[in-house]
Amino acid sequence: MTKTLLEIKEFKMHFHTDKGVVKAVDGIDLSVNEGEVVGLVGESGCGKSVTSLSVMGLVPTPPGKVEAGSIQLAGRDLTRLKRREWRQVRGNEVAMIFQEPMTSLNPVFTVGSQMIEAIRQHRQVGKKEARHRAGEALREVGISRDSILDEYPHQLSGGMRQRVMIAMAMVCEPKLLIADEPTTALDVTIQAQILDLMRRLNQEKGTAILMITHDLGVVAEMCSRVVVMYAGQVVEEADVNTLFSNPKHPYTAGLLRSIPQLDKRSDRLYSIPGNVPNPRQMPTGCRFAPRCEHVQSICLDREPPLFHITTGDHTSRCWLHGTEKEDVDRDSSRDVVRS
Amino acid sequence: MLIPVLIGMSIITFSIVHAIPGDPAKAILGEKATPEAVAQLKESMGLGKPLFIQYVDYVKGILSGDLGTSFITKTSVAEEIGPYLAATMELSFAAMVIAVFFGMNLGILAAWRHNTGVDYTAMVIAIIGVSVPVFWLGLMEQWVFAQDLSWLPSNGRIDARMGFEPITNFYFIDALIQGDFVAFGDAFRHIILPAVALGTIPMAYIARMTRSSMLEVMRSDYIRTVRAKGVSEFLIIYKHTLRNAFIPILTVFGLQMGLLLGGAILTETIFSWPGIGRYVYEAINNRDYPVIQSGILIIAFIFVMINLIVDLLYAWIDPRIQYGKE
Structure with a gap:
């Protein structure tokens, strides 16, 4: 039986700005089991990065505010942590790598000193031992030259920097690694290397990975389960094969259709019409309704809950998969209805 | 950078000092001095020569560590300015x-x-x-x-x-x-x-x-x-x-x-x-050319040196900045 490592329940992170409240994350449920690789997919601005930053406690508050819900990591509610307790979690239990390797390392300190800092933050070891461990961690990610410890970030390429970021994230052996678009800024060949590396670390060390991306190719390659987000909500969740073969939510289906395919010739690549809704003025009813080709009258009035699709743990937030009547006897705690 | 700045500074201060209205000899001897006495004093202070020659003499002096002699106190500026x-x-x-x-x-x-x-x-x-x-x-x-x-x-x-x-x-x-x-x-x-x-x-x-x-x-x-x-x-x-x-x-x-x-x-x-600001200020009142020139030149020199040190510190703070390497 696999144990749940990360469980986000009914989580809402809103931003209070001068121009109104931005509901960046508006009631999402998400779980990651130990050793699992979960993909979190969605367009820019759908709240996936805010979700990941919330798990790290890196959303600046204010303007951000946790409105409701909880984030449980190995049974502990992270939303209630104090500043000091957060520092025990970050880098130690959960680590994160970011989209921009070029700017994610401090330019004025050597790679070694930045890694040693990460180690000594959480482990009671001397400088020499920390340096040794830093070298080990860098060898793990495929950088075997010792001189790297004394090099500065600007002397490294983007791919090398992302390796350093991964080594730095893994150095305290966290249970969960959050990867926020780790390959977006890299060349395609380097992307494959970085993904290989992450998969290897997942298999060898059993580190669970929450892979945040808008690249469905990355998802197909890496993840066992996928959560699709749209406008601050989870709209569909399924294991990776089901999602690709049988997407239920029109948004997911649209995303999959917009991937170019070599075997099918078409004059124009499909794109989902319209734009992401303004987060200050979410549509009433289904948030995807204004862009949806299957839109019905109910979609504009009532917000759909997450419906269970018959096969396994496949859920979809769309009225196509259930009716209002079923909504009445829904499982109130998880906002999920069996159909 | 350092050398051209200092040469420029020496020319500018020299020109400005000599452009100040007022005659140092008159300032020393007072209003009632005879023109002959004034002319004689000017000659002995080296002010009778053409400006260009005066400037060359001044630069020669600086290069040999001689900042000139104060008209008023008759002591070497280089000695006097230290405190x-x-x-x-x-x-x-x-x-x-x-x-x-x-x-x-x-x-x-x-x-x-x-x-x-x-x-x-x-x-x-x-x-x-x-x-x-x-x-x-x-x-x-x-x-x-x-x-x-x-x-x-x-x-x-x-x-x-x-x-x-x-x-x-x-x-x-x-x-x-x-x-x-x-x-x-x-x-x-x-x-x-x-x-x-x-x-x-x-x-x-x-x-x-x-x-x-x-x-x-x-x-x-x-x-x-x-x-x-x-x-x-x-x-x-x-x-x-x-x-x-x-x-x-x-x-x-x-x-x-x-x-x-x-x-x-x-x-x-x-x-x-008792700082250099007041020292130069009083020299300006007295039309004490060597003191004004040397005082300003020294201030300029220190200013340039400090900014040189600042430039060097940039490279120490930020490893991305390197000098002299292409």
């Missing part, structure tokens, strides 16, 4: 210590508590700091701390009754060399008020520059990375952010230090501080 220079450097340095300490911490505090009452208060203090006239601040300090409260002495570098014998003319260093801690304390008490008056404007500039520079760095990706490692807020601010934010701060520091050295005349006058 004044030391007094000004000591005061400027003290003012800069105050400016850097309070300015940077004020700026850091403002950036750390961005858009809160703390930030606004710090920035109001900084705006008052840049706008307050130095002479007014100096007089107020004297009035409150020297006269009303009698906490601190209002003028001079040290109590004359102590009979302190300077060696290097840097009183703090001298007091330490002699092991005279009473003198050290007294010199310290004397320097506080003028240093605060002189340091206020640079303090405010440094605070503003620190704040904006820190804010920019705090939003950067690598600070987020550091935070994601679980590093404490204190280290994030003082180690990671400050080091990256330091270059613009250092630039302001260099420029302000130069201004302090040359622009301390008001403070030196108010607090009877």
Whole structure:
């Protein structure tokens, strides 16, 4: 039986700005089991990065505010942590790598000193031992030259920097690694290397990975389960094969259709019409309704809950998969209805 | 860079000094001197020669370490200027210590508590700091701390009754060399008020520059990375952010230090501080050409040197900056 490592329940992170409240994350449920690789997919601005930053406690508050819900990591509610307790979690239990390797390392300190800092933050070891461990961690990610410890970030390429970021994230052996678009800024060949590396670390060390991306190719390659987000909500969740073969939510289906395919010739690549809704003025009813080709009258009035699709743990937030009547006897705690 | 700047400075100061209306010989001999006496004196001071020759003589002198002889005191400027220079450097340095300490911490505090009452208060203090006239601040300090409260002495570098014998003319260093801690304390008490008056404007500039520079760095990706490692807020601010934010701060520091050295005349006058500002100011009144020229040249030289050091520090702070390598 696999144990749940990360469980986000009914989580809402809103931003209070001068121009109104931005509901960046508006009631999402998400779980990651130990050793699992979960993909979190969605367009820019759908709240996936805010979700990941919330798990790290890196959303600046204010303007951000946790409105409701909880984030449980190995049974502990992270939303209630104090500043000091957060520092025990970050880098130690959960680590994160970011989209921009070029700017994610401090330019004025050597790679070694930045890694040693990460180690000594959480482990009671001397400088020499920390340096040794830093070298080990860098060898793990495929950088075997010792001189790297004394090099500065600007002397490294983007791919090398992302390796350093991964080594730095893994150095305290966290249970969960959050990867926020780790390959977006890299060349395609380097992307494959970085993904290989992450998969290897997942298999060898059993580190669970929450892979945040808008690249469905990355998802197909890496993840066992996928959560699709749209406008601050989870709209569909399924294991990776089901999602690709049988997407239920029109948004997911649209995303999959917009991937170019070599075997099918078409004059124009499909794109989902319209734009992401303004987060200050979410549509009433289904948030995807204004862009949806299957839109019905109910979609504009009532917000759909997450419906269970018959096969396994496949859920979809769309009225196509259930009716209002079923909504009445829904499982109130998880906002999920069996159909 | 250094050489052309100094050559330029020497030409400019020489020209300006000679363009000042008024005749040094007349200034020395007084209104009622006969034209013959004036002409004779001018000849003996070397002022009868063409300007170009005078300039060549002046530069020759500088290159051999001779800064000329004061018309008034008849002593070598190079000898005479030492104590004044030391007094000004000591005061400027003290003012800069105050400016850097309070300015940077004020700026850091403002950036750390961005858009809160703390930030606004710090920035109001900084705006008052840049706008307050130095002479007014100096007089107020004297009035409150020297006269009303009698906490601190209002003028001079040290109590004359102590009979302190300077060696290097840097009183703090001298007091330490002699092991005279009473003198050290007294010199310290004397320097506080003028240093605060002189340091206020640079303090405010440094605070503003620190704040904006820190804010920019705090939003950067690598600070987020550091935070994601679980590093404490204190280290994030003082180690990671400050080091990256330091270059613009250092630039302001260099420029302000130069201004302090040359622009301390008001403070030196108010607090009877025997510094180079007052020395040159009196020389200007007396049309004492060699003193004016050499005084300004030395100030310019120090200014250039400080900024050279600042440039070198850039490379030390930021490994991406390298000089002389292509």
